[in-house]
Amino acid sequence: MQRFMGVLRFLLPAAVFAVLLRFLYVGLSLHPDVIPSPFIGKPAPALSLPTLHDETRTLSSTQFAGRPWLLNVWATWCVACREEHATLVEIARSKAVPMYGLDWKDDRGTALALLAQHGDPYDAVAFDAEGRVAIDWGVYGAPETFLIDADGTVVCKQIGPLDMDTWRSKFLPLISGAKKGPCT
Amino acid sequence: MIPELGHFALILAFCLALAQAGFALTGAHWNRVAWMNVARPAAAGQFVFVALSFGCLAWAFLHNDFTVAYVAQNSNSALPAPYKVAAVWGAHEGSLLLWVLVQAIWTIAVCALSRSLPHRFAARVIGVLGLVSAGFMLFALATSNAFERLVPAAVEGRDLNPILQDPALAIHPPVLYTGYVGFSVAFAFAIAAMLEGHLDSAWARWTRPWTTGAWCFLTVGIALGSWWAYYELGWGGWWFWDAVENASFMPWLAGTALIHSLAVTEKRGLFKSWTLLLAITAFSLSLLGTFLVRSGVLISVHAFASDPARGKYILLFLGTTIGIALLLYAWRAPRLKSEAGFMPVSRETFLLANNVLLIVAMALILLGTLYPLFLDYFGLVKQSVGPPYFEFVFLIPMIPLVLLLGAGMHAAWKRADASELLRFVRVPLVLALIAAVAVPWLVYGRNTVLTAVGVLAAVWVMASAWLAPISRWRQKRRLDAVPRAVMGMSLAHFGLGVFILGVTIAKSFSVEQDIPLQRAQSAHAGAYEFVFQGVEPRKGPNYEATRGTIEVRHGEDMVTILHPEKRTYLVQRNPMTESDIDASLSRDLYVALGEDVGNNAWSVRVQYKPLVRLIWLGALLMACGGLVAVSDRRYRRATVVAPEAARSLAQEA
Numbered sequence: 001m002q003r004f005m006g007v008l009r010f011l012l013p014a015a016v017f018a019v020l021l022r023f024l025y026v027g028l029s030l031h032p033d034v035i036p037s038p039f040i041g042k043p044a045p046a047l048s049l050p051t052l053h054d055e056t057r058t059l060s061s062t063q064f065a066g067r068p069w070l071l072n073v074w075a076t077w078c079v080a081c082r083e084e085h086a087t088l089v090e091i092a093r094s095k096a097v098p099m100y101g102l103d104w105k106d107d108r109g110t111a112l113a114l115l116a117q118h119g120d121p122y123d124a125v126a127f128d129a130e131g132r133v134a135i136d137w138g139v140y141g142a143p144e145t146f147l148i149d150a151d152g153t154v155v156c157k158q159i160g161p162l163d164m165d166t167w168r169s170k171f172l173p174l175i176s177g178a179k180k181g182p183c184t
Numbered sequence: 185m186i187p188e189l190g191h192f193a194l195i196l197a198f199c200l201a202l203a204q205a206g207f208a209l210t211g212a213h214w215n216r217v218a219w220m221n222v223a224r225p226a227a228a229g230q231f232v233f234v235a236l237s238f239g240c241l242a243w244a245f246l247h248n249d250f251t252v253a254y255v256a257q258n259s260n261s262a263l264p265a266p267y268k269v270a271a272v273w274g275a276h277e278g279s280l281l282l283w284v285l286v287q288a289i290w291t292i293a294v295c296a297l298s299r300s301l302p303h304r305f306a307a308r309v310i311g312v313l314g315l316v317s318a319g320f321m322l323f324a325l326a327t328s329n330a331f332e333r334l335v336p337a338a339v340e341g342r343d344l345n346p347i348l349q350d351p352a353l354a355i356h357p358p359v360l361y362t363g364y365v366g367f368s369v370a371f372a373f374a375i376a377a378m379l380e381g382h383l384d385s386a387w388a389r390w391t392r393p394w395t396t397g398a399w400c401f402l403t404v405g406i407a408l409g410s411w412w413a414y415y416e417l418g419w420g421g422w423w424f425w426d427a428v429e430n431a432s433f434m435p436w437l438a439g440t441a442l443i444h445s446l447a448v449t450e451k452r453g454l455f456k457s458w459t460l461l462l463a464i465t466a467f468s469l470s471l472l473g474t475f476l477v478r479s480g481v482l483i484s485v486h487a488f489a490s491d492p493a494r495g496k497y498i499l500l501f502l503g504t505t506i507g508i509a510l511l512l513y514a515w516r517a518p519r520l521k522s523e524a525g526f527m528p529v530s531r532e533t534f535l536l537a538n539n540v541l542l543i544v545a546m547a548l549i550l551l552g553t554l555y556p557l558f559l560d561y562f563g564l565v566k567q568s569v570g571p572p573y574f575e576f577v578f579l580i581p582m583i584p585l586v587l588l589l590g591a592g593m594h595a596a597w598k599r600a601d602a603s604e605l606l607r608f609v610r611v612p613l614v615l616a617l618i619a620a621v622a623v624p625w626l627v628y629g630r631n632t633v634l635t636a637v638g639v640l641a642a643v644w645v646m647a648s649a650w651l652a653p654i655s656r657w658r659q660k661r662r663l664d665a666v667p668r669a670v671m672g673m674s675l676a677h678f679g680l681g682v683f684i685l686g687v688t689i690a691k692s693f694s695v696e697q698d699i700p701l702q703r704a705q706s707a708h709a710g711a712y713e714f715v716f717q718g719v720e721p722r723k724g725p726n727y728e729a730t731r732g733t734i735e736v737r738h739g740e741d742m743v744t745i746l747h748p749e750k751r752t753y754l755v756q757r758n759p760m761t762e763s764d765i766d767a768s769l770s771r772d773l774y775v776a777l778g779e780d781v782g783n784n785a786w787s788v789r790v791q792y793k794p795l796v797r798l799i800w801l802g803a804l805l806m807a808c809g810g811l812v813a814v815s816d817r818r819y820r821r822a823t824v825v826a827p828e829a830a831r832s833l834a835q836e837a
Contacts, residue, residue: 010517013461014510017468020554021503024475027557028495077570079424082417083347086759089779117698117787119779164756 040157040182044148045136047071052103052111052125059100059126064148068175070099071146072122072162073134075106076114078142084161085118091167092121097147097175101125104134104142147171147183156183187252190240191331194281197233197288198325200226201318204291208311212304212379220307224295227310230317231288238285241330242272251337254278254330260343260755262726270354271344276478276494277330279357283474284324286358286365287317294369294394301390308376309369316368319501327494343726343755352412360405360432364470366398367439371467374460375509378516388450388459393814395446395463399439400810406432407803415763420696420774420791422799425574430553431473437546438466441539443810448535451597453523455532458539460513460520468506469546475502476553527599534592541581541588548577586641586684590616590648593677612647619643628693628794638688646681649674668816676809683802689795696792698778702785710792712773713737714746719777719786727753729762732777732786736766748777748788772796 047061072088074081092099101122103111108127115125128134137146147156155174158166173179204226211219241254245268250256258274273279291313298306324330348354373391377383409429414422423429442462448455475498526532552569591609620640624631653666653674695709701716708714717733729751736743749762763776771794778787 007514007518010457010514013464014507014514017506017510021499021507023554023557023561024472024499024502026561027554028499075570077572079417079426086761090759113698116700117776117778117789119781119787 040154042154044071044146044152044154045133047102047126047133047137049102049126049128049133052101052108052115052127055127059124061148061152064098064100065152066150068097068147068149070097070171071102071137071148072099073102073104073137073139073142073144073146075104075142076110077106080161081143082118084143084163085114085121087162087164087167088121089119090164091162096172098123102133102137103127104139105129105131145171147174149174154182186240186243187249187331187333190237190244191329193233193237193240194284194321194325197230197237197284198318198321200230200233201314201321203314204230205311205314205318208307208314212307212311215304217303220303223307223310223314227288227291227295227314230314231292234281234285234288234321238272238281241278241281242269244331245269245272248341250339250341251333251335252330253332253334256334256338256341258341258344260341260726262754263341263344263349264725266351267344267349267354270348273357274344274348277324277328279361280320280324280328281330282358283361283365284317284320286361287313287320287368290362290365290369291317294372298390305376305380308379309372312372312375313368316372316505319505323494323497323501327497341755343753346727346751346753346756346760347416349726349753350412350416352408353416356405356408356412359401359408363398363400363402363405363439364432364435364473366394366401367435367463367467367470369394369398370442370463371509374463375512378460378512381516381519383449383456383460383520385450385453388446389818391463392443392446392450393816393819395439395442395466396810396814399436399443400807400814402432402436402439403803403807403810406436407800407807410803411800414796415765415774417761420694420763420776420789420793422796425552425571427553428473428477430549430574431469431476434546434549434553435466435469435473437542437549438462438469441542441546442466444535444538444542448532452526452532454526455536455539456520456522457513457517460517462539464506464509464513468502468509471498471502471506474498524598526597529595529600529602529605531592531595531597531600534588534595537588538585538592541585545578545581545585548581549574552577583637583641586645586680589677589680590644593648593673594651608651609648612644612651615647616640616644624689624692628689632692635688635692638684638692642681642685642688644681645684646678649677649681669813669818672809672811672813672816674809675812676806679802679805679807679809681802682798682805686795686798686800686802690793690799694791694793694796697790698787699790700781700785700787702783705785707788707790709773709790710771710794711738712743712792714773714775714788714790716786716788718784722749724751726755727751727760730777732775732788734764734775734788734790736773743773746773746775748775750777767797769797769801770794 044061047059049059051057051059074084088099099122101124103125105128111125111127115122126133143161145158145162146154149155156171158170170183174183204223207219207226208223211217211222244252244255245259246265248255248259248261254275254277258278259268259271263271271278273282291310294313295310298309301309370391373387373394377387409432410422413424414420442459445455445459445462449459475495478494478498552573555569590612591605594608595605617640620636620643621631623639624635652670656666656670657663659665697707697709699707701707703716703718706713706715713736715735715737717735719730719732722729722731729749731747731749734746734748736746744766746764746766748764751760751762753760761776763774765775766773771792774791774793776789778789781787
């Protein structure tokens with residue numbers, strides 16, 4: 001018995017490794033870029049949160065009805081969001097579509113400082129301190145960008161930083177009406 | 185024609201790698217000298233053809249051959265020539281080719297320097313390296329052909345990602361890969377030892393310089409990446425606990441543990457199976473890093489364009505290589521017997537603590553990095569963990585590690601006298617305590633508990649590191665009385681202290697200001713005044729820039745003029761922030777240009793970062809220490825020494 005346990009001890013690393021492999025394999029099929037969001041083609045979840053700039057004001061998704069709008073999930077602790085930020089500023093400058101931010105599990109002061117420093121591409125920013133709304137929206141990790149059409153349906157979703165190419169090929173045609181959603 | 189030649193050369197190299205592995209391993213198994221003798225020429229041939237293949241791709245870049253899809257995607261005729269070469273490893277396919285090239289260089293080095301090793305053992309090492317090479321070449325050939333033609337050819341290339349057009353980032357991947365791939369040598373030594381079924385001090389002595397060498401490169405590679413992030417991303421941070429940064433840091437931690445456990449195996453014949461396991465772990469983490477970066481399972485700034493087929497291949501490769509290694513371990517490790525015991529207070533105990541703490545830190549980082557995957561698996565709420573988690577869990581094992589380090593490096597092997605040890609280190613201890621309380625307060629005007637702990641740890645390690653060389657020098661009054669191994673250890677530990685000091689002071693006393701400025705308005709950070717003098721347009725070779733001018737004053741004195749830029753690269757149209765830094769050992773003055781906020785005002789970020797340079801200087805000193813240790817005389821002995829003789833020699837050193 002003791003001998004058996006002795007051998008088992010040396011098998012432990014292999015066992016741990018097997019478990020890790022299993023997770024990685026599943027991770028591969030759960031590829032964040034290819035999983036279709038369960039929300040695409042469905043009505044956008046409600047959003048009602050205090051704004052980043054002014055706690056007493058509320059940003060609510062009912063205000064946007066009738067026009068397409070963009071929701072960008074970001075946070076100051078997220079490096080990829082910083083990477084993406086300049087692109088967002090550029091997109092905002094084109095005024096193609098109103099852009100709303102969802103500042104996720106963040107610190108209000110740091111977030112405001114960031115926007116002051118690097119430009120504020122957002123028409124308004126909702127402040128989601130506990131990440132509740134992000135859960136409703138099925139956010140995997142920041143940054144994520146959702147496009148919601150005039151009927152309030154999520155028509156496109158980008159996981160990871162948005163770049164100008166993706167913006168032009170995936171998002172713009174949906175906004176201009178050249179293509180009908182949901183995007184692929 | 186040239187690209188096809190490159191592709192064909194890679195296929196030949198793959199065949200040679202298979203021959204290298206097949207003949208060497210079977211030859212060693214059946215003890216056929218003629219077969220084993222194939223290993224070295226095959227490895228040399230493999231190197232020649234991999235180099236040829238790499239050269240062909242570089243040629244295509246330098247000649248703007250946009251009929252090659254990879255070149256068209258990652259280069260442009262306006263791209264400056266040095267970046268054309270760096271663009272070879274600017275994306276997945278080419279960086280894989282670089283990886284294979286680095287692997288071939290390590291293999292050649294092992295072939296050349298292993299002639300004094302027992303013939304069968306050397307053949308096994310070269311054979312295992314051949315298998316690893318073949319695995320990576322098959323990966324390149326099957327999923328990531330860099331030589332694929334583009335029909336019809338592109339007129340102009342899409343340009344290298346602007347974020348990569350930077351000197352530090354151009355050399356960051358080769359250095360980092362040299363470190364990553366170098367751990368495959370330690371891995372091959374471990375597999376060879378397990379195939380032989382026995383492991384002694386001589387084995388550890390052969391393995392040590394290779395491991396330390398790889399570790400040095402990894403250290404420099406990580407430091408370069410961190411330095412780049414500091415000035416290029418425009419945020420002034422130097423470490424983000426990003427998934428890919430963690431992917432390079434985990435093998436570093438495991439490699440550091442391995443270096444220390446190898447010391448015990450060499451000097452005392454202990455920790456044998458643990459050392460083997462660490463050698464396998466360090467290399468598996470290198471492979472895991474490759475998987476994380478290239479499969480797209482985690483989202484990161486550094487991620488390559490991902491493709492599920494690639495992810496599957498690496499996972500299969502990882503599973504096979506490491507799976508077999510660990511099963512071999514389970515089969516052979518129980519036979520390895522420790523040759524001696526040790527007392528609770530001894531160098532061995534300290535090194536055991538070092539290993540446990542380093543591995544705990546590595547495991548906690550691994551857990552945090554893969555956390556989103558675990559949650560996904562169980563269908564729980566998706567979220568990722570950020571820097572607060574990593575900073576917290578990393579400090580827990582690191583503080584005791586560093587405090588033990590100062591004393592541990594002077595403890596005697598086998599049995600140490602606690603009171604004597606305490607007496608030996610009393611000077612650094614007192615020095616550190618005084619510095620921890622007084623220095624932050626005297627120099628920077630305030631102190632906190634965490635700052636004091638950081639300074640304590642830093643001064644303690646820095647001062648204690650030099651006790652051994654000093655006491656050896658006192659005995660003989662000759663500089664060469666200090667062996668290189670001891671010198672290297674002291675230097676590396678001193679570097680760690682320098683690093684800790686840099687992190688502590690920069691973290692505690694940095695001042696940061698984000699402020700919109702009009703012409704002639706100023707911002708303050710620390711004792712410095714930053715006066716904004718407006719912006720002007722500027723044209724670069726492949727970008728257009730808005731260049732700001734900021735004068736920095738200290739009281740009445742003019743310190744410097746800084747020119748941060750906002751660049752728009754013409755092809756990809758992505759805006760980039762180029763910060764400007766006035767660097768000195770005592771502080772960095774860091775300026776980044778934000779956005780045009782209207783009214784002729786620009787948002788400007790100014791930072792005062794005291795001692796931030798010590799972070800990278802410390803890392804470089806650690807790497808230098810490693811190199812000094814590698815140059816120790818006992819590694820260069822040409823003849824094979826009997827294990828007993830080796831052990832007594834090793835104990836002497």
